Amino acid sequence: MNASAVIAHPVFSVGMTVACYAGALELHRRWRWMPPIVVACIPIVALLVLVREPYATYNRGGNFLTWWLGPATVALAVPMYRNGLALRSSLPRLALIVFIAAAVGMLTAGGTAWLLGAPRDVILSAVPKSVTTPIAIEVCRQLGGIPQLTIAMVILAGVLGATFGPFLLGLIGVWEDRAVGAALGSASHGIGTASLVRRSEMQSTVSSWAMAACGVFTSLLGALLSFFIR
């Protein structure tokens, strides 16, 4: 059996991906600054380059994992429901805020890329960059962007928020728990939300609600947008 046949086999590529992910988690446990998503990809890319196989060969199996992003999106309803119960009284106003956040995020991301002369598919890949990965990918595909590029931007938006979010909000005098949660959930999805867990329960509750809601609003606005650009 040659390398191509082995890598193209779903059992091999899924198995290798799971193993790399497990290894990356272990490294992340020891050295917190190592992002699992980057570390998990390195051995896979290295192997493909080494045996001179194209990405498509690996992705025949990889697609089996990517498919599960759909059910993962559905599962976001659980934190949204649970945290929604805790926030009942302020939910309508929170929804309005997150809706505006979704619109601002899409307009400014697409607008900036457009002003700088980026090609159409790059502009469209930037549009859903504030929302959680599975939803961002679906919106990106629907608009005709490049999912891989969207993922990279989504991750960077998450890391920026987790690292500098609370500090930047502090600079403009925003300290209140629910405001910080809403801002981080809308701008930095799951990665931002995870960074708040250690800070305050209210912040992470609002943040995980805002992250799911921002994803829903972005996909509604994305569906609308896809009508106009077709």
Place this chain on the structure above:
Amino acid sequence: MFELVRGLAIVVAIFLAGNWLHAHCVPIPGGVLGLLLFYGSMLTGVLKLRWVERAARLLLHHMVLLFVPLTVGLMDMGGVVSRQALAILASLLVSFLAVLLTTGLLARWLLHPQPESPAGKAEAAQ
């Protein structure tokens, strides 16, 4: 184990229902339709949170694994990424700051500060 399998089966079934709706009449992505269906059925009590809690936690906890294959795909994007690096990074930064700051300010204005938070600061700034 049974709990997990039952939860996964429910989540997958809802996702497939969402996909079916997306393919037939609704322009919103199937996963998001599924999310809304799922949220609605928990609100109305058709589905119980405890049936799906473990499966949902597993999927969300290990979501990073699920986007490894697409991220590996960036290896084919080297050209676009390096040619458009400025536009990509600028769009990322501008949009990130715009969302973070407008949301933070809007939320401070629209949501009343809670007793356990440093309310003095928020109110003084308003």
